[in-house]
Amino acid sequence: MDKKLRIGIIGTGGIAHAHIRAYLRRTDIEIVAGCDIVPGKAEAFLKKFEQNDARSYISYQEMLDKEELDAVSICTYNCQHAAPTIYALDKGVNVLLEKPFTVTTEEAAEVMRAEKRSGKILSIGFQPRFDKNMQQIKKIVESGELGQVYYIQTGGGRRRGIPVSDEKTTFIEKETAGIGALGDIGCYSLDMVLNAIGYPKPLTVSGFKTSFFGTDPETYRYKDNVTDPERIASKFSVDDFAGALIRLEGGIILDFRISWAMNINTPGDTIILGTKAGLRIPSTDCWNGTVGGPMTIYRQCAGQPVEMQVPILKDNPEDGTLWDRKIGSFLEAIRNGGESPVPSSQIIKNQAIIDGIMRSAEAGREVEIVIPEI
Numbered sequence: 454m455d456k457k458l459r460i461g462i463i464g465t466g467g468i469a470h471a472h473i474r475a476y477l478r479r480t481d482i483e484i485v486a487g488c489d490i491v492p493g494k495a496e497a498f499l500k501k502f503e504q505n506d507a508r509s510y511i512s513y514q515e516m517l518d519k520e521e522l523d524a525v526s527i528c529t530y531n532c533q534h535a536a537p538t539i540y541a542l543d544k545g546v547n548v549l550l551e552k553p554f555t556v557t558t559e560e561a562a563e564v565m566r567a568e569k570r571s572g573k574i575l576s577i578g579f580q581p582r583f584d585k586n587m588q589q590i591k592k593i594v595e596s597g598e599l600g601q602v603y604y605i606q607t608g609g610g611r612r613r614g615i616p617v618s619d620e621k622t623t624f625i626e627k628e629t630a631g632i633g634a635l636g637d638i639g640c641y642s643l644d645m646v647l648n649a650i651g652y653p654k655p656l657t658v659s660g661f662k663t664s665f666f667g668t669d670p671e672t673y674r675y676k677d678n679v680t681d682p683e684r685i686a687s688k689f690s691v692d693d694f695a696g697a698l699i700r701l702e703g704g705i706i707l708d709f710r711i712s713w714a715m716n717i718n719t720p721g722d723t724i725i726l727g728t729k730a731g732l733r734i735p736s737t738d739c740w741n742g743t744v745g746g747p748m749t750i751y752r753q754c755a756g757q758p759v760e761m762q763v764p765i766l767k768d769n770p771e772d773g774t775l776w777d778r779k780i781g782s783f784l785e786a787i788r789n790g791g792e793s794p795v796p797s798s799q800i801i802k803n804q805a806i807i808d809g810i811m812r813s814a815e816a817g818r819e820v821e822i823v824i825p826e827i
């Protein structure tokens with residue numbers, strides 16, 4: 454077997470657990486270091502997974518300066534995505550960066566410049582890309598069955614699903630998360646449809662965002678893991694609901710909304726309308742990388758409306774979990790010098806839409822989306 458790839462993990466909070474579990478199911482890597490700014494956290498994390506020879510750090514700069522790493526998983530909160538990624542790439546280390554890409558488009562562009570300088574692999578952590586049913590959506594669009602796609606409605610969300618507890622407020626505070634539901638789950642639903650249609654360039658956006666539920670202590674009153682609802686509500690400084698009308702190159706309209714909390718079961722299924730047929734993708738309660746049930750294709754046949762069901766596809770157990778596929782595709786690209794499995798050149802457009810929604814919501818009007826030169 455080739456030499457084992459030497460892996461480090463930056464940010465050892467919640468999602469780092471999914472990363473390390475997937476790494477440890479493999480035999481072609483070794484975990485050599487972990488880093489978290491909270492003293493003792495990386496050490497405890499590495500111990501928990503019996504990585505007793507791995508070194509722990511509180512500074513990612515020190516870790517990347519001292520260790521010889523092939524790759525890092527960056528699992529820090531959103532506002533700390535760009536800086537460690539740039540530092541790692543500049544050290545010649547391949548990066549698997551958690552979603553959302555960054556908070557602003559300019560940060561994403563800075564990361565891409567570092568990626569270009571380094572020639573290393575940068576993949577963004579969108580594991581739903583590896584779900585068979587998600588992939589089927591792209592296959593349907595690419596088959597031409599829908600004709601020319603001209604309108605998409607997407608998004609979804611939760612009735613009450615703000616990710617917060619007494620111990621963890623990193624998703625709801627502006628200085629750590631930067632963006633709320635929009636960045637947390639909005640990026641997934643944007644990726645689902647934009648990837649299906651080949652990521653056309655976004656041109657303009659008229660967006661809005663609200664935070665009625667996040668800032669209301671009543672939202673947390675009956676949550677088992679919150680003892681002081683007033684404290685949590687006072688910390689809430691991001692969006693819990695957001696949406697936009699986005700114009701994409703090719704005359705396509707994207708109608709999008711996403712929610713962490715709302716008084717309705719769903720803001721609607723995802724629909725992709727084409728000149729030959731339309732596709733309905735049932736929404737899920739929570740963005741977990743799957744579609745909510747069999748999809749339906751609607752079209753005319755000899756003057757009559759007909760409907761066709763696309764059955765839910767089952768995974769092959771030997772393909773592993775979505776996480777195995779996400780980590781595996783990243784490592785394979787490193788070993789074989791291949792393309793990034795979830796490339797920044799696509800995801801910067803996702804980020805630019807999110808950034809545009811934030812700017813438009815603050816300005817109270819439509820704004821242009823400009824993708825910077827890299």
Ligand SMILES: NC(=O)c1ccc[n+]([C@@H]2O[C@H](COP(=O)([O-])OP(=O)(O)OC[C@H]3O[C@@H](n4cnc5c(N)ncnc54)[C@H](O)[C@@H]3O)[C@@H](O)[C@H]2O)c1
Nearest residue numbers: 464465466467468488489490528529530531533551552623
């Ligand atoms: N792909 C997925 O399914 C998925 C699921 C959950 C979260 N995420 C993403 O993962 C990221 C982290 O989420 P989480 O739930 O693990 O959050 P978390 O708050 O539990 O963990 C983040 C950790 O990063 C550490 N950290 C922050 N800045 C750092 C720095 N400069 N250097 C070292 N450590 C630093 C924090 O101390 C914390 O321990 C978020 O961007 C989130 O959107 C992805």
